[in-house]
Amino acid sequence: MNKRVISLISLCALIGVNATSFAFDASKMGGDVEVGFKVKDYEEGGASRTFREGNVSLTLKPNKDKGLAFKFGFADRVYNESKDSSKNKKEQSREMSEFYIENLYTFGKLMFRPEIGLKYTDFHNDDKKLDSAKEYRFYPKFTYTFNRNWSLYSRGFVAYTELKDPWKNGDKYGYKHRLEGGARYTFNRKHALSIAYADETSGVNKFDYDVDGSQIRFRYHYSPTRNLKFVPFYFKSIDxxxxxxxxxxxxxxxxxxxxxxxxxxxxxxxxxxxxxxEWRDDNTDKGGDGNKNNFFYSSGLKYSF
Structure with missing residues (x-):
C-alpha cells in the first residue's frame, strides 16, 4: 500500500475518524475559503526589515453538521532588509503549505476538538542557507463550559520538527510548542473577558539557540451588534x-x-x-538590543458555504 495512504489512515485513526465520517453527500458538504495578507515592519541590528505575505486557506467538511474537517493552507512570504546604504539590500522568501485533519467530540460540558497535521516550509535565498522545514503538529484544543458565564479553554499546538540545513550542521530534529490555556467570563451577549497563560518553546530553528518564553494574555470581547466584534488585547511577557x-x-x-x-x-x-x-527585546549581538517597535497588520475575507 502506498506510504502516503498509510500515513493518512494513521492520522485519521489518531484523532478517531471512522469510515462513516467519509460518507459523501454533496447537499450536506460545507466549509469555508479565506484569502488574506500580512505585513510586518521592524528594525533589528541597524537594519530596516519587513515581510509581506499572501495566504489562502480552505476548510472542507464532508457533513457541515458534523465535526470532521479537512484543512489546507498556502502562504508566500517575502522578507526585505535594507541598511543606510542602498547597496546593502537583501531579499529572501519562503513558501508554506499546511494540511490538517480536525474532529469534534462532546462529553457533557467538555468539547474536545483535536487537530493533527503537517506544516511544510520551502526556503529561498535564506540568509542561513536553509533548504526546508517540517512541523508535525498536534492541537489539543478544548473548551469546558461551567455555566452561561464561566468557561475554560485551551489552544495552540505541540510539534515534532525537522529542519533541513545542508550547508552547516546537516538536518536538525527537535520539539516545539505554542500553548495557551485560560478562562473566559461572559457578562452578556455584548461583553466578555478572557485571561490566559501562554508558553512557547522551540529547540530547532534557523538560529543557534533555543527559545523559551511565557506571557499573561488579556482579551476583551465586545460585540456592539451581532455582525460586528472587537477584541482588543494585551500580552505581557513574564519570562x-x-x-x-x-x-x-x-x-x-x-x-x-x-x-x-x-x-x-x-x-x-x-x-x-x-x-x-510589539515591544520586543531579544538582546541580540547584532549591534542592537534586538527587535523593537514591531508593527504587524493582517486582513482577510472568509467565505462560508
Missing part, C-alpha cells in the same frame, strides 16, 4: 530566555498590544482585520 549552543543564556521580553476585528458583511462573507504593536 523568556535564549540559550545558545554554547550554553550562554540571555533574557528576552515580548509585550504586545493590539486588536482583532470581525465583521459579517453577509451571512456567508466575513471580513477579518488584526493589527498589533
Amino acid at each position: 523568556g530566555e535564549r540559550v545558545s549552543t554554547t550554553g550562554v543564556k540571555k533574557e528576552v521580553s515580548r509585550d504586545k498590544l493590539g486588536m482583532n476585528t470581525h465583521y459579517n458583511i453577509t451571512k456567508d462573507l466575513q471580513a477579518i482585520v488584526m493589527f498589533n504593536y
Whole structure:
C-alpha cells in the first residue's frame, strides 16, 4: 500500500475518524475559503526589515453538521532588509503549505476538538542557507463550559520538527510548542473577558539557540451588534530566555498590544482585520538590543458555504 495512504489512515485513526465520517453527500458538504495578507515592519541590528505575505486557506467538511474537517493552507512570504546604504539590500522568501485533519467530540460540558497535521516550509535565498522545514503538529484544543458565564479553554499546538540545513550542521530534529490555556467570563451577549497563560518553546530553528518564553494574555470581547466584534488585547511577557549552543543564556521580553476585528458583511462573507504593536527585546549581538517597535497588520475575507 502506498506510504502516503498509510500515513493518512494513521492520522485519521489518531484523532478517531471512522469510515462513516467519509460518507459523501454533496447537499450536506460545507466549509469555508479565506484569502488574506500580512505585513510586518521592524528594525533589528541597524537594519530596516519587513515581510509581506499572501495566504489562502480552505476548510472542507464532508457533513457541515458534523465535526470532521479537512484543512489546507498556502502562504508566500517575502522578507526585505535594507541598511543606510542602498547597496546593502537583501531579499529572501519562503513558501508554506499546511494540511490538517480536525474532529469534534462532546462529553457533557467538555468539547474536545483535536487537530493533527503537517506544516511544510520551502526556503529561498535564506540568509542561513536553509533548504526546508517540517512541523508535525498536534492541537489539543478544548473548551469546558461551567455555566452561561464561566468557561475554560485551551489552544495552540505541540510539534515534532525537522529542519533541513545542508550547508552547516546537516538536518536538525527537535520539539516545539505554542500553548495557551485560560478562562473566559461572559457578562452578556455584548461583553466578555478572557485571561490566559501562554508558553512557547522551540529547540530547532534557523538560529543557534533555543527559545523559551511565557506571557499573561488579556482579551476583551465586545460585540456592539451581532455582525460586528472587537477584541482588543494585551500580552505581557513574564519570562523568556535564549540559550545558545554554547550554553550562554540571555533574557528576552515580548509585550504586545493590539486588536482583532470581525465583521459579517453577509451571512456567508466575513471580513477579518488584526493589527498589533510589539515591544520586543531579544538582546541580540547584532549591534542592537534586538527587535523593537514591531508593527504587524493582517486582513482577510472568509467565505462560508
